[in-house]
Amino acid sequence: MSRPHALNFSNRNLRNCSFRGQNLNRADFSGSDLRGCDFSKAQLMEANFERVKTGQTVQQTLMWFMFTVTIGWLVGDTLSRLIFGVVGQSPEDEAWPFVLMLHGVLGMAATSAGICAVRGDRTKAGRMPELLTSTAIGALLGFFYVGSLTDNNPKLAMAGSAIAAGLTVVARLRWHNRLMAIAIATTGVVATYGFAFLLGTTAIACLSGQVWGIGLLLGLLSILYVGLTIEAIGLVLKSIRCAVGTSFRGANLTHAKFDGARLRNADFSGAVGFWER
Helix, strand or coil, X not given: CCCCHHHECCCCECCCCECCCCECXXXXXXXXXXXXXXXXXXXXXXXXXXXXXXXXXXXXXXXXXXXXXXHHHHHHHHXXXXXXXXXXXXXXXXXXXXXXXXXXXXXXXXXXXXXXXHXXXXXXXXXXXXXXHHHHHHHHHHHHHHHHHCCCCHHHHHHHHHHHHHHXXXXXXXXXXXXXXXXXXXXXXXXXXXXXXXXXXXXXXXXXXXXXXXXXXHHHHXXXXXXXXXXXXXXXXXXXXXXXXXXXXXXXXXXXXXXXXXXXCEECCCCECCXXX
């Protein structure tokens, strides 16, 4: 018995099509280009996916790059304002405790991001540095924006920092998707570069004041974090390359056939009756 014509999608260019939640039992997609397609929560019992091609489309890749640029610009603008706001401060200045706080929190974010970039693993232990990076950046964002809205009230700025850090922890623990991973990797690039710049300016100030030991140490650390920045950029690119292109999330794939399929960047999480190759 042949399939109804309406369910014959064989040998077609179906890139970026959405079949989300549709009833496509026994549909024939054999030989089709399914890059960028969304089959989330679709009924695909006995569907034929032989020789299909899954993965990302150029449109999806460009969207990811636009997303990373936007996140990088927003976080980078905030960190640059904070960093330039403390340049030239000395221990005698009233704002010195906040200078130390910026060094400590940004240093934690940059170090955690560097560990993520070097290790590059997605295990439970490997996600801990991601959590530290996102929490530290969230704290700095909360400190800056609440402080800006309250005429630089230090108590309210600190409260905003704590609340933003807490919300960031909740968001990171709740959502473990690729969008969150790319966002954190992008903030990691900004954090490592920002900390390298902060260490570099502090090193120059120390060397100018003939504090040679501390100046040289901070200079070497600045170079180290420049290297970690390069590694962090590589992690962002890797995260984009590994992002989902074709989604079968939560679909019913009971007895579906994938013989000869080229499955790349496909998400089968939560799929029922998972396929057998």
